[in-house]
Amino acid sequence: MRELIVELGERSYPIYIEAGLLDRMATIFMEHAISKKSPILIVTDTNIAPLYLSKVEKHLQQYGFIVHSAVVTAGEAAKSLTNLESLVGSALEFGLDRRSAIVALGGGVVGDLAGTLAATYMRGISFIQIPTTILAHDSSVGGKVAVNHPLAKNIIGAFHQPQFVLYDLNTIQSLPLREVKAGLSEVVKHGFIWDESFVSWCEENVSNLLQLDAESLGYALYNGCSVKANVVSQDERENSLRAILNLGHTIGHALEAVAGYGELLHGEAISIGMVGSAMLAVRYGVDEQVYTRTKALLEQLGLPTSIPAHFDVDAIMRAMMHDKKFREGHMVFVVPTAMGTVEIKENVPVSWVREIVEQLKREAS
Amino acid sequence: MRELIVELGERSYPIYIEAGLLDRMATIFMEHAISKKSPILIVTDTNIAPLYLSKVEKHLQQYGFIVHSAVVTAGEAAKSLTNLESLVGSALEFGLDRRSAIVALGGGVVGDLAGTLAATYMRGISFIQIPTTILAHDSSVGGKVAVNHPLAKNIIGAFHQPQFVLYDLNTIQSLPLREVKAGLSEVVKHGFIWDESFVSWCEENVSNLLQLDAESLGYALYNGCSVKANVVSQDERENSLRAILNLGHTIGHALEAVAGYGELLHGEAISIGMVGSAMLAVRYGVDEQVYTRTKALLEQLGLPTSIPAHFDVDAIMRAMMHDKKFREGHMVFVVPTAMGTVEIKENVPVSWVREIVEQLKREAS
Secondary structure (H helix, E strand, O other): OEEEEEOOHHHOEEEEEEOOHHHOHHHHHHHOOOOOOOOEEEEEEOOOHHHHHHHHHHHHHHOOOOEEEEEEOOOHHHOOHHHHHHHHHHHHHOOOOOOOEEEEEEOHHHHHHHHHHHHHEOOOOEEEEEEOOOOHHHHOOOOEEEEEEOOEEEEEEEEOOOOEEEEEHHHHOOOOHHHHHHHHHHHHHHHHHHOHHHHHHHHHOHHHHHOOOHHHHHHHHHHHHHHHHHHHHHOOOOOOHHHHHHOOHHHHHHHHHHHOOOOOOHHHHHHHHHHHHHHHHHHOOOOHHHHHHHHHHHHHOOOOOOOOOOOOHHHHHHHHHOOOOEEOOEEEEEEEEEOOEEEEEEEEOHHHHHHHHHHHHHOOO | OEEEEEOOHHHOEEEEEEOOHHHOHHHHHHHOOOOOOOOEEEEEEOOOHHHHHHHHHHHHHHOOOOEEEEEEOOOHHHOOHHHHHHHHHHHHHOOOOOOOEEEEEEOHHHHHHHHHHHHHEOOOOEEEEEEOOOOHHHHOOOOEEEEEEOOEEEEEEEEOOOOEEEEEHHHHOOOOHHHHHHHHHHHHHHHHHHOHHHHHHHHHOHHHHHOOOHHHHHHHHHHHHHHHHHHHHHOOOOOOHHHHHHOOHHHHHHHHHHHOOOOOOHHHHHHHHHHHHHHHHHHOOOOHHHHHHHHHHHHHOOOOOOOOOOOOHHHHHHHHHOOOOEEOOEEEEEEEEEOOEEEEEEEEOHHHHHHHHHHHHHOOO
8 A cells, every 4th residue: 555644743644555555544533533422424426426425324333333425416516605504404404513533535526525514614623635536635734625606716715634535536537538647737736847757757647647557646646745745744734835836727727717617627637738838938048948747748638738729818807807826916826837836926927927928729720 | 011922932922001002002013013015804703893893994094004894793603604704805805915914803603713814814814802802812922823613613713922012901991890700701711711819809890890990900901811821831822731711611501502602602601611620520520619610700700500491401411522631532621620730631521511501401400
């Protein structure tokens, strides 16, 4: 079993990565002293519930845990305050108290929604993550949880670290190929910002990754989580360094907002955003090879690298103005300085950004 | 000017208490390095807005701050997720970013709602409290913020400490007498749990307090805040000691929930709850004088000490089962051990609680 510790002082926690963990996780719950007297609430979605929910419930019940569940409709739209209110209602009806735990069984959306519930219910109770997607390797490190507002994504939330994360590699096997690719987008992002050798490894292992070879997948997830854990350990609350994790997110979030949640998967939007950031890097004088290599790897992974033709440039620019990374009137971007390293530019001219958005859109036609 | 530091390590903050602070607060904003580049959002309610909002806005604008405001309908019902969502919308439209501050101008309800906004907007931004009620002396110490769910009060929230608290004693002068009394309920609570000499001082100064004599009021608020600051400093996240602040709240919250928010003021409900806790103390063998003195002081302050006859005992008991303090199936109560000290009883028989609720109700008829 691969085990990685996210170092955050008294909030440190382990990530366990292995095939088959769902069948033996009760032991891990007990090692972490999860209460058997207070009810546990599993939050999952309509995609994941039919696959794993009853298995997980029965397994935990067998070991004496009191288990309830709540199932939300799959998709980004689930991250709403309306769903949060309804989950709080369920938690109250099931009698969850301060020693209870919320378990997120699913991808990033479920993790965010369940995490926001855990962060705010009774002002914060225990949180356990069981990611079932590749993309969720990202959100399982660092404790950022949030729900959406009609005007902006991830705008209402908290920093709330889990007690532990259980990654059962078998759950990845049931993912649709489109989601596999979108998940790999954030995996390679961790290479782009921190680790050129991991980028090279990804370039050599594209087909293993797309075929979900267990050993390659475990290696990629472990490395993706490691980069993120490294960054987060140094800057838990995103005062400075942590912002480098937002590579591709300024444009990416705007695309998601404009598309209406759902048309573009998060990883797809980020993929386009990372190409945009690489273009920006070239503007700042970075070797053009950073742009060509970034784009090539994302294309090989089957990810989009341009903005679909029907998107409106003005709408994208407006959406960026609502982004959290828009600070005191300047545009803030994470920009590569070479393959495997990035820096934060606090003062990017809005006109440059507009030109890049237009270019990204032109390339689609 | 009275100044009290709430000691919480890197989250420590001062409470400034003085008449006339609203007229010179910009200086304090600058001392605390509140940004003049990022917009500030003042949250207030329909009672307070006509009295102080334009004054506060103009004063801050004069010193170069960018100021926006949002006004919610006065009353406990304002503490809803619906209002939170609408405030997040306002914050986005006004362009609040991570360096912005949320200012709560008003009583406990405004503080809770604005505090929850500050705690969750972009996962947490700066928060400044300007309490305008006596009751809010309580919520201005310790960073507990929350909104309500239809099934339970204060169930969705966070611990989010303010940057500083400004208590302008002049604002208290505009309070209706009923709210003055309800506020004094929590002031004397701090005496009951921690400081017999402060209880004695209150007993001797009932009429000064009810007449809002500035010197007496300043002394009482400073002492109430001090007790609370002492407790919170030792236990920020309510793992143990901090729970003693809930004296009177187990029954009190249930009464508020059953009454429909608004029929009973919070301080009134807590007053009845504190009488109930004193009854419980007698059951546990504590000197009956604790009960008679508690009840007498609350009566002199013009506060209710029995449950109105139309309340349903079953409904009250049910509401208590949803309370955060109902832990792993036992009833948890804060119970006096003498005048000026309390302890937490984790295992109170439900039958005793029911008998006390019935007795509190009988005394009303």
